[in-house]
Amino acid sequence: MRRASIVGVVLAAVAVACGGNTGPTTSGGGQPATKTLRFALIPKALDIPVFDYANKGAQRKAKELGGVDVTYRGPDHSDELKQKEVLESFISQRVDGIAISVLNADFLSSTIDKAIDAGIPVVTWDSDAPASKRIAFYGVDDFKSGQIMGEQTAKLLNGKGTVAFITSLGANNLARRLDGAKDALAKYPGIKIIETFDTKEDGVRCAEIIASATNRYPTLGAWISVGGWPVFTANALTPVPPTTKVISFDTNPPAPDLLKAGKVQVLLGQKYFGWGSETVQMLYDIVHGKRPANQIVDSGVDVVTKDNVDQYVAEWNKLAGGS
Numbered sequence: 001m002r003r004a005s006i007v008g009v010v011l012a013a014v015a016v017a018c019g020g021n022t023g024p025t026t027s028g029g030g031q032p033a034t035k036t037l038r039f040a041l042i043p044k045a046l047d048i049p050v051f052d053y054a055n056k057g058a059q060r061k062a063k064e065l066g067g068v069d070v071t072y073r074g075p076d077h078s079d080e081l082k083q084k085e086v087l088e089s090f091i092s093q094r095v096d097g098i099a100i101s102v103l104n105a106d107f108l109s110s111t112i113d114k115a116i117d118a119g120i121p122v123v124t125w126d127s128d129a130p131a132s133k134r135i136a137f138y139g140v141d142d143f144k145s146g147q148i149m150g151e152q153t154a155k156l157l158n159g160k161g162t163v164a165f166i167t168s169l170g171a172n173n174l175a176r177r178l179d180g181a182k183d184a185l186a187k188y189p190g191i192k193i194i195e196t197f198d199t200k201e202d203g204v205r206c207a208e209i210i211a212s213a214t215n216r217y218p219t220l221g222a223w224i225s226v227g228g229w230p231v232f233t234a235n236a237l238t239p240v241p242p243t244t245k246v247i248s249f250d251t252n253p254p255a256p257d258l259l260k261a262g263k264v265q266v267l268l269g270q271k272y273f274g275w276g277s278e279t280v281q282m283l284y285d286i287v288h289g290k291r292p293a294n295q296i297v298d299s300g301v302d303v304v305t306k307d308n309v310d311q312y313v314a315e316w317n318k319l320a321g322g323s
Helices: 002-017 050-065 080-093 105-117 142-156 172-185 203-216 255-260 272-287 309-321
Strands: 037-042 068-072 097-100 122-125 136-139 161-167 191-198 222-225 245-249 266-269 296-298 302-304
Touching: 037 050, 037 080, 037 272, 050 068, 050 272, 068 272, 080 097, 080 105, 097 105, 097 272, 105 122, 122 272, 136 272, 142 172, 142 222, 142 245, 142 266, 161 172, 161 203, 172 191, 191 203, 255 266, 255 309, 302 309
Parallel strands: 037 068, 037 097, 097 122, 122 136, 136 296, 161 191, 161 222, 222 245, 245 266
Antiparallel strands: 266 302
């Protein structure tokens, strides 16, 4: 009898040491307690302002669902190794799900696979890792969005002129946008692409590129930026002359003001709050046995010009002001 008692105590201790996931815990009244689900939301970098809205959307959705805790963590600056370390940390913590905007798909795919193999569901948002085992991706159709940028540029240039691209090499979403824009511009033999610049996801570097390239190409027809670096601050486009058109991704402030001031002609907006809210909902559903119907969930893209910017800002303010 004493031997059985000792074995029981040892087994109980082992269960606790292994995480205690052998069954539901109980509250003080003896009723099963609801487990709080722990999800991780990982941006490319904490200093990229659009990702703050993803966190806001995620926290709102967690509050709406109840019993969900979302930790927002990523590298301070764009750094593939640091993002991998953050991802590895969440795998070690055995969180219940991970939603990540991937800096470099080739570099991080094996770590995403590691999470999946450990039983942790992973979804991607904004920037995908399509060759990984991730369950689903939520975001814009980047190739089609790039085509829109190319067509808008050709329209502004009346089919003739020079174009320079701004991107950040390594990210799947930016590469697809670049491909889409080039595909659209290929229909216009009068448009020449003169250079493609790599910002390395750095807004300060982007401003420096624009300033130096404006001196080098004073008659440049248009800038096409497949990321929002030129419009994340109010002064990056200051050196650009009125004769040069600017077509850029992202619509978060101060981008609409830059458009109204004539510094930008076309902005492409994403579902920033949805990056967080939709992926948290996905993870919640996956944990409860409901997988997404499609691996790719196209969020749609907003094309903002001087004709609809006021309406867009009004809708933005509604989303930003919600709790």
